[in-house]
Amino acid sequence: MxxxxxxxxxxxxxxxxxxxxxxxxxxxxxxxxxxxxxxxxxxxxxxxxxxxxxxxxxxxxxxxxxxxxxxxxxxxxxxxxxxxxxxKALGGAYAVNRLLLRQLQAHTGNTSLTLDDLKNPAYKDFIAGLTVTCATDGNHGRSVAWGAKNAGCQCVIYIHEHVSTGREQAIASYGAKVVRVPGNYDDSVRQAAEDAKEHGYFVVSDTSYPGYMDxxxxxxxxxxxxxxxxxxxxxxxxxxxxxxxxxxxxxxxxxxxxxxxxxxxxxxxxxxxxxxxxxxxxxxxxxxxxxxxxxxxxxxxxxxxxxxxxxxxxxxxxxxxxxxxxxxxxxxxxxxxxxxxxxxxxxxxxxxxxxxxxxxxxxxxxxxxxxxxxxxxxxxxxxxxxxxxxxxxxxxxxxxxxxxxxxxxxxxxxx
Ligand SMILES: Cc1ncc(COP(=O)(O)O)c(C=O)c1O
Incomplete structure (x- = not known):
């Protein structure tokens, strides 16, 4: 053989x-x-x-x-x-922090800011004005929602039709807005990407594709x-x-x-x-x-x-x-x-x-x-x-x- x-x-x-x-x-x-x-x-x-x-x-x-x-x-x-x-608590939440840092650096023009600076009260309002988003079958969205809550930014999470209500509630418990879309996981990924473009949300996806790697x-x-x-x-x-x-x-x-x-x-x-x-x-x-x-x-x-x-x-x-x-x-x-x-x-x-x-x-x-x-x-x-x-x-x-x-x-x- x-x-x-x-x-x-x-x-x-x-x-x-x-x-x-x-x-x-x-x-x-x-x-x-x-x-x-x-x-x-x-x-x-x-x-x-x-x-x-x-x-x-x-x-x-x-x-x-x-x-x-x-x-x-x-x-x-x-x-x-x-x-x-x-x-998943490790990944999505860490990526939220890194994304907020990149935005803060761009906003202030100060590239020497570090993750510790996200806690500086001087940046609270700027961070609170940002919205992170992702599609999830449960665990990644929970991590992103938790990371957003801890960092003090807004969060919108997309779930597909097979995600259980238990998982939906777990995500919502961190204060995120949860949007359910018809279809499978990949359909929810597409919807999240479209809405992000329209509303200026920042996508925190756990999957990479051409043009989306960081x-x-x-x-x-x-x-x-x-x-x-x-x-x-x-x-x-x-x-x-x-x-x-x-x-x-x-x-x-x-x-x-x-x-x-x-x-x-x-x-x-x-x-x-x-x-x-x-x-x-x-x-x-x-x-x-x-x-x-x-x-x-x-x-x-x-x-x-x-x-x-x-x-x-x-x-x-x-x-x-x-x-x-x-x-x-x-x-x-x-x-x-x-x-x-x-x-x-x-x-x-x-x-x-x-x-x-x-x-x-x-x-x-x-x-x-x-x-x-x-x-x-x-x-x-x-x-x-x-x-x-x-x-x-x-x-x-x-x-x-x-x-x-x-x-x-x-x-x-x-x-
Ligand atoms: C519990 C659990 N195990 C494994 C995986 C697979 O991880 P990946 O999609 O990075 O392959 C996931 C993804 O959501 C998960 O929730």
Whole structure:
């Protein structure tokens, strides 16, 4: 069999990326112009000062490791991030701050102003007169709305017809105006862009496209704070051999890929990017060797991953950096949420939302088949890292899927 043919097992797919330069190439200057450790340091210096900052926990799941017959599982649990429920709190809010700074610098003509100056009362009225906007399937909009509230500017958020009312309310709770538009995520992106042009709003998108690169870079750079936390928490522990990371537009996966690549060089883990099979723009782009758009209603329970268009900047990093791509159907995510919620095989119970579990679900599926294990290089010594990107960001939906509320899940005794 051709090593790079698409493999299928039931509803799960695996594709080994023929362009991956796993250990033959350093993280080079062209990629550093997108994401870099230098820009990470700026993001980190700012984000650690935000009220409520604390690194999210890195858990060990020996029960899951035994079930998958691997050496160990590191589980970076983003459920508690800034009380917003997902890693996205890092990206959108940071990009709002950076955007406001650029506007302030332009307004004052003073390019030496820094993010700290946003808090200067002298600029309060100017900032209050600016409006940021974005389209979202929930978590990014929540982050932008939260960032806008903290910084003191206005905010308008666009959601599409499949976004739950729970998520809508969460965004509105930060004082943002929420506009619901017909269609899918990509339709809401277009509406946000049109309205921004008409009303002079500033778009804070988590996806990049021709002519729109600065803001999504900042969004992704914010995410790298989470990646560095994980590296610090692992410290001198067993090095990670594989990361299974879920993809929407690819920003999260690119942040993980870039930061680990620049930090760890040839020692970096193999990265496996996972998507819902109904919204597999990264997988399809990889197979075709160029960015492609996936159409349809993209309706998956993994709402944060329901994207049909890849972020071009993410693609620049992921195309050489990703070892393999996988797709899953919704049922695998639902089962994995329930598996993690059960205090099972010695693991503590975990609250993981629909989009958080795709990486775990894909790894479990790959581990079940000897030839897939071999294809991605997993054995009994492998140390797998997951970024569990959200908790119960829609509490009602979570309870319906798992049969327990987050509180009930966490109250269980390990067995
Ligand atoms: C919980 C969660 N995980 C993963 C992702 C995927 O991130 P990206 O769109 O940057 O690939 C998202 C995106 O919204 C998300 O909300």
């Amino acid at each position: 051709n090593k790079h043919a698409v493999r299928e097992q039931g509803a799960v797919q695996l594709y080994l990326n023929p362009r991956c330069v796993q250990d033959s190439q350093e993280y080079d200057a062209s990629l550093q112009s997108i994401l870099s450790v230098a820009a990470f340091e700026q993001a980190q210096a700012s984000i650690v000062q935000w009220p409520g900052y604390a690194p999210t926990p890195l858990r060990h799941l020996p029960g899951l490791a035994a079930q998958m017959k691997v050496g160990g599982v590191y589980y970076k649990d983003e459920a508690g991030r800034f009380g917003l429920g997902s890693f 803001v999504p870079k900042d969004v992704m750079q914010g995410y790298t704070v989470m990646v560095q936390e994980a590296l610090d928490q692992i410290g001198s522990g067993k090095p990670v051999s594989h990361v299974f990371i879920q993809g929407g537009v690819g920003g999260l996966a690119a942040a993980v890929c870039a930061h680990m690549w620049e930090r760890l060089g040839a020692q970096r883990p193999r990265l496996i990017v996972v998507e819902p099979n109904k919204a597999d723009c990264l997988f399809q782009s990889a197979v075709q060797g160029k960015p492609v758009t996936v159409t349809g209603d993209l309706n998956t329970v993994m709402a944060g991953l329901a994207c049909g268009e890849i972020s071009l900047l993410a693609w620049e990093i992921l195309d050489p950096g990703t070892y393999a791509y996988m797709t899953l159907e919704d049922d695998a995510a639902l089962q994995t949420m329930r598996r993690l919620a059960r205090a099972d095989k010695g693991d503590a119970p975990i609250v993981a939302g629909e989009s958080a579990v795709a990486g775990v679900a894909a790894c479990m599926a790959a581990c079940e088949q000897a030839d897939w294990r071999q294809a991605v290089g997993i054995d009994e010594n492998s140390q797998i890292l997951f970024f569990a990107s959200e908790g119960d960001t829609d509490a009602e939906l979570y309870q319906r899927i798992v049969g327990m509320s987050a509180k009930e899940v966490l109250a269980q005794e390990p067995v």
